[in-house]
Amino acid sequence: MSDNPVVLVTGASSGIGRACVEAFLAQGARVIAAARRTDRLEELVAGREESVLPVPMDVRDREDVRSALAALPAEWAPIDVLVNNAGLAAGRGPIQTDDPDDWDRMLDTNVRGLLNVSGCVLPGMVERGSGHVINIGSNAGREVYPGGAVYCATKAAVERITRGMRMDVLGSGVRISQVDPGMVETEFSLVRFDGDEAAANAVYEGLTPLRPSDIADVVTWIAGRPPHVVIADVLVYPVDQA
Ligand code: NDP
Numbered sequence: 001m002s003d004n005p006v007v008l009v010t011g012a013s014s015g016i017g018r019a020c021v022e023a024f025l026a027q028g029a030r031v032i033a034a035a036r037r038t039d040r041l042e043e044l045v046a047g048r049e050e051s052v053l054p055v056p057m058d059v060r061d062r063e064d065v066r067s068a069l070a071a072l073p074a075e076w077a078p079i080d081v082l083v084n085n086a087g088l089a090a091g092r093g094p095i096q097t098d099d100p101d102d103w104d105r106m107l108d109t110n111v112r113g114l115l116n117v118s119g120c121v122l123p124g125m126v127e128r129g130s131g132h133v134i135n136i137g138s139n140a141g142r143e144v145y146p147g148g149a150v151y152c153a154t155k156a157a158v159e160r161i162t163r164g165m166r167m168d169v170l171g172s173g174v175r176i177s178q179v180d181p182g183m184v185e186t187e188f189s190l191v192r193f194d195g196d197e198a199a200a201n202a203v204y205e206g207l208t209p210l211r212p213s214d215i216a217d218v219v220t221w222i223a224g225r226p227p228h229v230v231i232a233d234v235l236v237y238p239v240d241q242a
Pocket of ligand 1: 010011012013014015016017034035036037038040057058059060085086087088089109113136137138139140180181182183184185186187188189191
């Protein structure tokens with residue numbers, strides 16, 4: 001990672017993304033914080049306008065992503081590191097009873113969203129011959145659990161995209177990495193269970209989940225390796241998760 005790099009974090013308004021913003025700032029980076037909830041983004045900036053730029057963005061909307069990134073002030077370009085973190089799980093039932101709208105939300109955010117942002121940022125990185133894309137996958141991309149067919153499929157797709165992307169940019173000097181978290185205590189479960197706090201909290205029963213900062217530590221460590229080193233894929237589990 002160069003000195004004072006510009007880092008774009010998607011899904012910066014909570015959880016892992018927000019922790020990544022703080023971790024990169026602590027290392028002297030300037031961070032473009034993207035998400036839909038503008039109030040959260042403003043709160044994140046909190047007097048740090050020189051080092052955090054809030055960028056409202058729905059990663060599912062290709063034109064929204066394109067125009068938001070095209071409108072970046074000159075001093076916030078080029079983007080040195082992209083953390084593709086925006087994502088969600090939705091629905092809790094089997095496919096035969098699930099709401100198809102939930103499939104769309106997951107596919108559109110976790111897969112198309114990642115592609116939409118990468119498609120805007122990668123050309124500049126390849127042209128400059130430097131840059132780093134770090135995709136947030138999941139242990140769910142490596143296995144399937146009951147009621148998780150579609151979410152697991154989206155994260156398996158992230159893994160394929162990461163590997164394909166690495167081949168696509170081979171020889172350009174651009175680095176492509178992936179971090180697969182196990183269970184992290186964030187708003188993820190609350191979103192998955194549509195605001196049902198009891199169901200969301202039950203997920204963490206019997207184990208100590210990871211903190212968002214545990215993942216942010218790994219992300220910044222990966223970004224900080226020398227330019228000839230690519231940490232391809234890291235799986236991070238809480239000690240109690242099998
Ligand atoms: P959170 O719900 O806390 O954060 C998700 C973030 O994604 C929010 O900032 C949200 O912002 C953003 N987001 C969702 N949809 C969109 C969209 N359409 N456009 C832009 N931003 C969007 O969950 P986590 O921090 O846990 O999740 C971050 C990533 O980590 C996800 O990809 C998730 O799949 C992955 N992960 C999480 C695990 C966990 O146990 N928590 C385990 C493994 C992987 P906003 O709503 O403001 O747009």
